[in-house]
Amino acid sequence: MSRVSTVYLLTCAAIGVAGGALLWGAGWIAGAVFAVAPFLSVAGAGLWLLPAAVGMRLLERPGTAMLIGLLSGLVAFPFLGASLWWAFFIELPFLVLLYRSWRTWQYIAGAVVVGIVYPILSWASFDLGSLPLGLQITFFALTMLSCLIGASLGVLIGDRLRKAGVAKLARRRGLAARGMGRGAGPAGQH
Numbered sequence: 001m002s003r004v005s006t007v008y009l010l011t012c013a014a015i016g017v018a019g020g021a022l023l024w025g026a027g028w029i030a031g032a033v034f035a036v037a038p039f040l041s042v043a044g045a046g047l048w049l050l051p052a053a054v055g056m057r058l059l060e061r062p063g064t065a066m067l068i069g070l071l072s073g074l075v076a077f078p079f080l081g082a083s084l085w086w087a088f089f090i091e092l093p094f095l096v097l098l099y100r101s102w103r104t105w106q107y108i109a110g111a112v113v114v115g116i117v118y119p120i121l122s123w124a125s126f127d128l129g130s131l132p133l134g135l136q137i138t139f140f141a142l143t144m145l146s147c148l149i150g151a152s153l154g155v156l157i158g159d160r161l162r163k164a165g166v167a168k169l170a171r172r173r174g175l176a177a178r179g180m181g182r183g184a185g186p187a188g189q190h
Helices: 006-036 038-048 050-059 064-075 077-096 104-121 133-163
Strands: none
Touching (some): 006 038, 006 050, 006 077, 038 104, 038 133, 050 077
């Protein structure tokens, strides 16, 4: 088991604070839009995945998405529960595979799962049962699209940060870091 380094925690804090600022604004805007046009407020759902996806992609360490979700939620305190809830779905595909794989499809899988779960759990809040089937399908599709865009954007930003050399010391260490192997990822463990 690896130690948690100060540089790892500071990197998570930086991503968490930036994500919290984003989610603070997104949360209040979504609340205002929900009051006027509830159906459209779901278009920003993918923003909730963004901070956790950036951190998970950049650092590739167990628990990163949840830690960033916690930190983002503390910055955007009224939305602490929401921030953790959405971060869980980025973490989930990695947890299921016991953090042995760090592939792009796992981010997409998390986005797909939350894109299905969120509309089901919020069925009553949006009164989806009163809408025609076509609008219900549109609601699910809009949620899914937003989640896929949010997770994909997080992967893209994480890749760009990694390419720029950000948080190189905070990433997990593998065989390549010890000169014992070579892989496709930043730590040689793919």
